[in-house]
Amino acid sequence: xxxxxxxVDNAEPCAERPNSEDPLPSxxxxxCLGASFDPPHFGHAAMACLAVRALKNEATPAPxxxxxxxxxxxxxxxxxxxxxxxxWCETLAQELRKDGVQAIASSAEHDFSSVFRGxxxxxxxxxxxxxxxxxxxxxxxxxxxxxDSWRDPLEKGTNGLSLFEECRVFVVPRGGAxxxxxxxxxxxxxxxxxxxxxLDGEFKTKHGLVGSLTSLASTNIRMAYARQETPRGFLxxxxxxxxxxxxxxxxxx
Numbered sequence: 001x002x003x004x005x006x007x008v009d010n011a012e013p014c015a016e017r018p019n020s021e022d023p024l025p026s027x028x029x030x031x032c033l034g035a036s037f038d039p040p041h042f043g044h045a046a047m048a049c050l051a052v053r054a055l056k057n058e059a060t061p062a063p064x065x066x067x068x069x070x071x072x073x074x075x076x077x078x079x080x081x082x083x084x085x086x087x088w089c090e091t092l093a094q095e096l097r098k099d100g101v102q103a104i105a106s107s108a109e110h111d112f113s114s115v116f117r118g119x120x121x122x123x124x125x126x127x128x129x130x131x132x133x134x135x136x137x138x139x140x141x142x143x144x145x146x147x148d149s150w151r152d153p154l155e156k157g158t159n160g161l162s163l164f165e166e167c168r169v170f171v172v173p174r175g176g177a178x179x180x181x182x183x184x185x186x187x188x189x190x191x192x193x194x195x196x197x198x199l200d201g202e203f204k205t206k207h208g209l210v211g212s213l214t215s216l217a218s219t220n221i222r223m224a225y226a227r228q229e230t231p232r233g234f235l236x237x238x239x240x241x242x243x244x245x246x247x248x249x250x251x252x253x
Contacts (some may be wrong), residue, residue: 001020019125026069027132027133027134028061028062028063028064028131028132028134029055029060029061029063029064029133029134029135029136030063030064030065030133030134030135030136030183031048031051031055031063031064031065031066031135031136031138031170032051032066032068032123032126032135032136032137032138032167033047033048033051033065033066033067033068033138034068034069034070034109034119034139035068035069035070036069036070036078036085036218037067037085037088037089037092037218038072038079038080038085038218038222039080039085039088039218039221039235039239040067040085040088040089040091040092040217040218040221040235040239041221041234041235041239042203042207042209042213042234042235042236043093043196043213043216044067045092045095045096045203045218045236046097046196046199046203046213046238047098047140047193047196048065048067048096048101048103048138049061049099049101049140049173050170050172050193050194050196050198050199050200051065051136051138051170051193052065052101052102054170054191054193055136062102063102063136064102064103064104065093065096065101065102065103065104065108066073066103066104066105066106066107066108067092067093067103067104067105068090068106068108069082069085069086069088069089069105069107069109069110070109071109071110071141074097079128079222080246082110082221082239083251084246086105086107086110087242088242088243089105091104091236091238091239091242092105092236092239093105094238095236095238095239098214099206107120108122108126112125112126117152117153117154118150118151118152118153118159119137119160119163120150120152120159120160120162120163120166121152121159123135123137123163123164123166123167123192127166127167133169134168135166135168135169136167136168136169136170137163137166137167137168137169138169138170138172139169139171139172140171140172140174141172141173141174141178141181142173142174143168143184144171144182144184144185144190145178145181147160147161147163147182147184148160148161148182148184148251150163161184164184164187164189164190167189168189168190168191169187169189169190169191170191170193171190171192171193172184172193172196173193173197174197174214175195175196175197175212175214175215188194195198195214196213196214197212197213197214199213199248200213207236208232208233209233209234210232210234211233214223216234221234221235225243225247230244
């Protein structure tokens, strides 16, 4: 799939579906899971599983998950190039499909380049280019707690609270006490999913998870590779192989 980049100032949503090899049904529900995926791990997979199961409990037919690697981040710079992280997301999508989650890797944040203008602006462009799709934004509790500070850098003020005008929001709670939740957690378009830890047993049995899903972080995985260790029990085996291959080619995690 080509990854077309447009300028921030004149970004226009492309009309093609992120995975152009698949047919375009008349209507469907898509879960958007955006992250650096630097690298993707079992925690990302568990979030996708929880969201799809919640939709199926609502009798939503065949919900999909789009894995959206960030082109850039205002809060941190991904260590791996976008093209590499996109390939990792393709591998993650393949593993999720084995577990019954219809997932694809999407380069939409690259194609729209409006990613530089923040999540809400990006979702608005995505929705405009896919008018028959019902989008659900999936995020962790930490991200939603800061919703009132989200902004489009090309516009004045914040725009985070307008997220609910674009889509429903599924939130995965973070383990441990974090204090009272902000009032927007009770918005009718917010659905609080189970804690990631509820899938610990399943991922230990199926995939050899070590520890708990609630404690997984890409940073810790990168640090292990930097020590020339191969972290076991945090990643699908296929992803371990892909990351090891890039490390051997001189790429530093």
